[in-house]
Each structure stands twice: as C-alpha cells, then as structure tokens.
Amino acid sequence: MSNTGAIDYDSKIPNNVQLSADRALQRALEKWLPQYLEWWQTMGPHGFQDLEVYLRTAISVDPEGWAKFGYVKMPEYRWGILLAPQEEGRTIPFGKFKGLPVWQEVPGEFRATLRRLIVIQADTEPASVEQQRFLGRTAPSLYDMRNLFQVNVEEGRHLWAMVYLLHKYFGRDGREEADALLKRHSGDPDSPRILGAFNEETPDWLSFFMFTCFTDRDGKYQLEALSQSGFDPLSRTCRFMLTEEGHHMFVGRTGIERIVRRTCEVMQAHKLDANDIEAVRTHGVIDLQNIQKKINFHIGVTEDLYGAEVSTNSANAYHAGVKGRFRETAIDDDHQLHNATYPVLKYRDGAFVTVAEPALNALNARLCDDYLNDCRQILATWNKIIKAAGINYELTLPHRAFLRRIGEFANLHVSTQGEVLSHEQWQARQDDWLPSDADLKYLLSLMVESKPEPGRFANWISPPRAGINGQPIEFEYVKIH
Numbered sequence: 001m002s003n004t005g006a007i008d009y010d011s012k013i014p015n016n017v018q019l020s021a022d023r024a025l026q027r028a029l030e031k032w033l034p035q036y037l038e039w040w041q042t043m044g045p046h047g048f049q050d051l052e053v054y055l056r057t058a059i060s061v062d063p064e065g066w067a068k069f070g071y072v073k074m075p076e077y078r079w080g081i082l083l084a085p086q087e088e089g090r091t092i093p094f095g096k097f098k099g100l101p102v103w104q105e106v107p108g109e110f111r112a113t114l115r116r117l118i119v120i121q122a123d124t125e126p127a128s129v130e131q132q133r134f135l136g137r138t139a140p141s142l143y144d145m146r147n148l149f150q151v152n153v154e155e156g157r158h159l160w161a162m163v164y165l166l167h168k169y170f171g172r173d174g175r176e177e178a179d180a181l182l183k184r185h186s187g188d189p190d191s192p193r194i195l196g197a198f199n200e201e202t203p204d205w206l207s208f209f210m211f212t213c214f215t216d217r218d219g220k221y222q223l224e225a226l227s228q229s230g231f232d233p234l235s236r237t238c239r240f241m242l243t244e245e246g247h248h249m250f251v252g253r254t255g256i257e258r259i260v261r262r263t264c265e266v267m268q269a270h271k272l273d274a275n276d277i278e279a280v281r282t283h284g285v286i287d288l289q290n291i292q293k294k295i296n297f298h299i300g301v302t303e304d305l306y307g308a309e310v311s312t313n314s315a316n317a318y319h320a321g322v323k324g325r326f327r328e329t330a331i332d333d334d335h336q337l338h339n340a341t342y343p344v345l346k347y348r349d350g351a352f353v354t355v356a357e358p359a360l361n362a363l364n365a366r367l368c369d370d371y372l373n374d375c376r377q378i379l380a381t382w383n384k385i386i387k388a389a390g391i392n393y394e395l396t397l398p399h400r401a402f403l404r405r406i407g408e409f410a411n412l413h414v415s416t417q418g419e420v421l422s423h424e425q426w427q428a429r430q431d432d433w434l435p436s437d438a439d440l441k442y443l444l445s446l447m448v449e450s451k452p453e454p455g456r457f458a459n460w461i462s463p464p465r466a467g468i469n470g471q472p473i474e475f476e477y478v479k480i481h
C-alpha cells in the first residue's frame with residue numbers, strides 16, 4: 001500500500017494509489033480524462049487557458065511541504081489522485097461499529113448512503129469552477145487572478161479525487177455517476193448542480209471572496225465530518241482535500257479583509273459618515289452596507305448546505321459509521337450519542353424557541369453551529385479593522401432563519417434580526433438585507449476589464465500583506481503580456 005505519500009508523476013494520471021497495479025481502473029480513468037479536459041476547456045476559466053500561471057502542485061501528501069510552485073498553463077496542470085497516507089490500525093471512531101477496524105472496501109449495506117454522500121460532495125467541486133469562470137478578466141490584480149486560478153485547478157483536483165472513489169469502489173453505478181458530474185452544470189435549468197448554493201452566480205469579485213470565505217468553509221466542515229468516516233479511502237481522500245481547502249478559505253477571508261481595509265482607509269481619509277453610502281461610492285470603494293448584504297446572502301444560502309436541522313438521514317449515516325461530527329475524535333463523549341440531546345432552534349407558535357432534540361438527529365444543526373462559530377470569529381477580525389479606523393459600523397451574521405429554503409425555517413420570511421414577516425413585508429423590505437439591483441449594479445461597475453500590471457491593485461481593494469510562496473507582491477503571478 002502507499003503509506004509513503006510519494007506521488008507517481010510519470011503516469012498519465014498522477015497518483016499515490018498505485019493506479020498502475022489496477023489496469024481496468026487505470027483504463028477507465030484514462031477514458032474519463034479527455035472528457036474532463038474537454039469540460040475544463042469549455043466550462044473552466046474563460047479566456048486564460050493559454051497563459052502561464054504561477055501555481056502550486058502537490059508533490060507529496062505529507063502535511064509539511066507538499067507543494068511545488070511554478071508556471072503552468074492550466075490545461076497542462078497535473079491533476080492527480082492523492083490520498084492522505086493510510087494510518088496503521090485506524091478504527092471506526094463513532095457509531096455502532098465504534099472501535100472496529102475501518103473498512104477498506106464499501107460495506108454492502110451502506111453502499112447507497114456512501115455513494116450519495118460522495119456524489120453530493122463531488123458535484124460541488126466542478127460547480128464552483130463553472131460559477132467562477134468569467135472572473136479572470138475583471139481580476140483586481142495579477143495576485144488575485146492567480147489565486148482564483150489556483151482555487152479553480154484544485155477544485156478540479158477534488159473532482160478527480162471523488163471520481164477515483166466512484167470508479168474504484170462503486171462499479172458501474174460509480175462510473176455513471178462520474179460521467180454525470182461533467183454533464184450537470186451550475187445554473188443550467190435542465191441539468192443543474194445538486195445543491196442550491198452551487199447554482200447561484202458568482203458575477204463579481206466580492207461574491208468570489210464571499211464564496212471562498214463562507215461556502216468553501218462549508219466544504220471544510222463537510223470534509224472534516226467525512227474524513228472521520230469508517231470507510232477509510234473516503235477518510236484519506238477528504239483529509240488531503242482539507243489541506244488544499246485552507247488556501248481557498250484564506251483567499252476569501254483575506255480578500256474581504258482587504259476590501260474592508262481599503263473602504264475604511266478611504267472613509268477615514270475623507271472623514272465620511274458610515275451611513276453615507278453615496279459618498280463612499282463616489283470614491284469608488286465598496287460600502288460596508290453592501291458587504292453586509294453579501295454576507296447575509298452567502299451565509300443564508302450556505303446554511304442550507306447543511307440540510308435540515310433535524311435529519312434521520314444524517315442520524316443513519318452517523319450510526320452506520322459513515323459520516324461523523326466535526327473533529328469527532330477530539331469530542332469528549334461516547335461517540336454513539338446514547339441518550340444525548342442537542343439544542344436546536346425552531347419556530348413554534350409564533351416564536352423562536354430552543355428545543356432539546358436527540359443528538360443523533362441534530363447532527364446537521366450541530367455541524368452548522370460549528371461552522372457559524374468559525375464565521376463569527378472571522379467577522380470579529382474584520383470589525384477590528386473598522387473599529388481601528390474610527391468608523392461606527394459593525395458587520396454581523398444574519399439570524400439563523402434568514403433566507404432559508406431548507407429545514408426548520410424554509411417556509412418563513414425572516415429579517416436578519418429575526419423578525420418574522422409576511423410575504424408582502426418581505427417583498428417591501430428585502431432590499432434592506434440583500435443586495436438590491438442598484439447595489440449589484442454598483443459592484444459590477446467596479447469590475448472593469450483590465451490588463452493588470454504586476455503590483456497594481458484595483459482602487460477598491462488593498463494589496464495583501466505578503467505575496468504567494470515568499471514572492472513579492474509585485475511578482476508576475478500570471479504572464480499576461
């Protein structure tokens with residue numbers, strides 16, 4: 001077995017799973033490869049396929065120093081099948097089989113559950129590439145353009161990771177699911193992506209940063225829960241994906257931070273009032289109100305990705321040892337949830353109340369709570385910047401029931417403050433909480449096509465604190481000229 005983490009880059013499909021030892025699998029994946037490349041060319045980054053981009057490629061799955069940086073044309077990127085090393089003697093950490101050795105093959109009775117979880121995760125990977133395909137031409141800098149493309153090629157690699165699992169462990173159904181992953185497309189009315197958030201548009205860079213900050217962060221929580229799985233190949237796959245996910249969230253979090261910083265700098269220099277949106281816009285930066293509305297939108301649609309707060313599907317997956325909790329092994333309890341309860345927010349008789357549900361049924365609510373705690377800490381770092389600039393404004397998370405289409409609050413209209421509204425009230429006031437047509441138009445007006453010079457940044461965003469891989473900020477991250 002491949003316990004070393006060493007990657008074979010000599011074969012057509014780079015891998016650390018000894019693909020050459022399984023001829024049938026190798027042939028099947030080599031057949032999928034041209035379909036994938038065709039998808040990348042038509043649905044991937046638009047207009048930048050021939051340029052050299054300073055990208056990292058994994059050369060080992062060792063947690064330390066796994067990346068090599070260099071100029072690559074994206075269609076020539078070496079997408080590989082990379083799993084974290086197998087842990088000797090790993091046992092199932094939770095559920096009814098807790099303590100038994102992990103499975104190296106799919107247990108027949110959980111086959112359908114596992115396949116569904118893998119397909120749902122897999123579908124998000126190409127979806128985000130499709131959502132972001134037109135952003136390259138309005139990149140605020142070469143640094144940001146490079147980060148976008150890095151995220152894109154790695155989402156492509158995540159797709160490879162999931163397709164490997166489908167092909168290797170799920171036979172013919174798995175191969176069919178792998179083909180279907182290239183046939184559904186984000187926002188396609190006839191054949192959309194599976195989850196709502198992955199059919200939304202990412203038309204501007206604020207949306208891109210919000211997506212990588214908040215929706216990739218959902219990915220972190222889902223992958224962490226899947227990396228606890230008793231099905232060891234899934235666990236190992238997700239563990240390595242998580243190391244890549246860190247950079248995606250960094251791009252999002254620091255992207256918004258740089259926008260907030262720039263706005264505050266301009267507001268401070270011109271002594272602008274926090275509520276004077278028009279004055280802020282006159283200076284060509286993004287008003288904090290618009291940032292708040294985008295937060296509301298992205299948090300709302302991302303919360304839905306956790307599914308219904310109370311769910312027997314997730315209870316079953318946990319009981320079966322297939323999908324755990326966030327950092328399961330670090331939690332101090334029986335890991336079987338006998339007699340345990342978990343507080344879940346619900347709307348009952350005209351009021352929001354907390355109900356103690358059996359913990360086994362409340363796993364989605366718990367995972368979403370873990371996620372929101374993370375988000376709350378990020379907002380606090382942005383608020384520090386605003387406060388330090390002497391500006392009287394605070395970014396906040398919207399109420400849990402805001403903008404929900406799935407779960408407990410799916411049929412309610414709720415303000416960001418938790419006021420329950422009639423349909424008419426919602427219609428009349430939704431522009432207070434979500435970007436209005438005018439807000440979006442203003443954002444798009446800032447997204448100008450340009451040929452960025454090394455070291456130059458659009459007016460609405462601050463430069464980063466440091467470059468990528470120790471390179472200077474003015475490094476030529478994309479060879480565009």
Ligand SMILES: [Fe+2]
Nearest residue numbers: 125155158219
């Ligand atoms: Fe991903």
Ligand SMILES: [Fe+2]
Nearest residue numbers: 216219245248
């Ligand atoms: Fe990601």
